[in-house]
Amino acid sequence: MRTIHTAPLVLPVGAAPVVDGAVLVEGDRVAAIGRYADIADEGVRVRRWPGVLTPGLRQLHGRWLLTRCYHPDPREADTLGTEPITGAALDTLAPDATRMAGSVRRGLQRMLAHGTTHLGGPFPDGVRQAVTRSGLREVPDAWRQAAPAWDGPALDPFVEGYDLPGTVHGPLAVGELADFAVFDVEDESALTAKGAGTCVATVLGGRLVHRRR
Structure with missing residues (x-):
């Protein structure tokens, strides 16, 4: 085609x-x-x-956004909002494995909705399977190269101040x-x-x- x-x-x-x-x-x-x-x-x-x-775009913090954040289901928006939940709020929420699997799927969809095609890993096996199914391409060593350094989770790679050449894959x-x-x-x-x-x-x-x- x-x-x-x-x-x-x-x-x-x-x-x-x-x-x-x-x-x-x-x-x-x-x-x-x-x-x-x-x-x-x-x-x-x-x-x-x-x-x-x-x-x-390349999202270097992919592993962090998928394993240390909870991406609320739209049906939870009234109580949890729409932004990723992390830190102490995530500890309080304590989602089980089923809810986290749904969170990973939603997180991947939201990254695609931000123009992301390459995602920083490496990922645990279950998360890697979801990444593979989504079509997103793993950047295996990105997690070691770019530990999160901002005040909270961000699906938008531009929030860290990079220009376009520094943000694309x-x-x-x-x-x-x-x-x-x-x-x-x-x-x-x-x-x-x-x-x-x-x-x-x-x-x-x-x-x-x-x-x-």
Whole structure:
């Protein structure tokens, strides 16, 4: 299956931005990056997005967010809110294994909704199975390299102050895996200012795994 993803601005990172840009995906790989007018081909499915298309983001604190946080079920919002619960509040909640398994699934879904494609591990076996099923790609040594250093859990990788090159998993390039995200902002500076919560779509290996409704 060949699909073109087009957006007003494509930011490959490591290469020049492309206005009215597009990424052609064949299978799980990037087949071309350029102006939509140059890539458009009759018979190819086209997905049109607002904002900017970038490589997928890297969440170095994935293990911490999945094993030391509880991500409330929407049905628990009235009593627990919607933000991840950690620290003393998590100790008080004391969720059992079944509730934590649900928390892991929801945490992974919420990371995908923030444009994350690469997740810092290593993970315990049960969590690793959930990560594998989600399609997210594990960065095995990230936990050792980046212990949490902020005041609380954050699903948005930009909250630590990194720029786009310091937050993406790597450049978007022809021949590489089609792992990228789209954010409803006007440019790179707006993305780092407004954060990954502006994500409208996440693609992993050419598969659309998140789309904002």
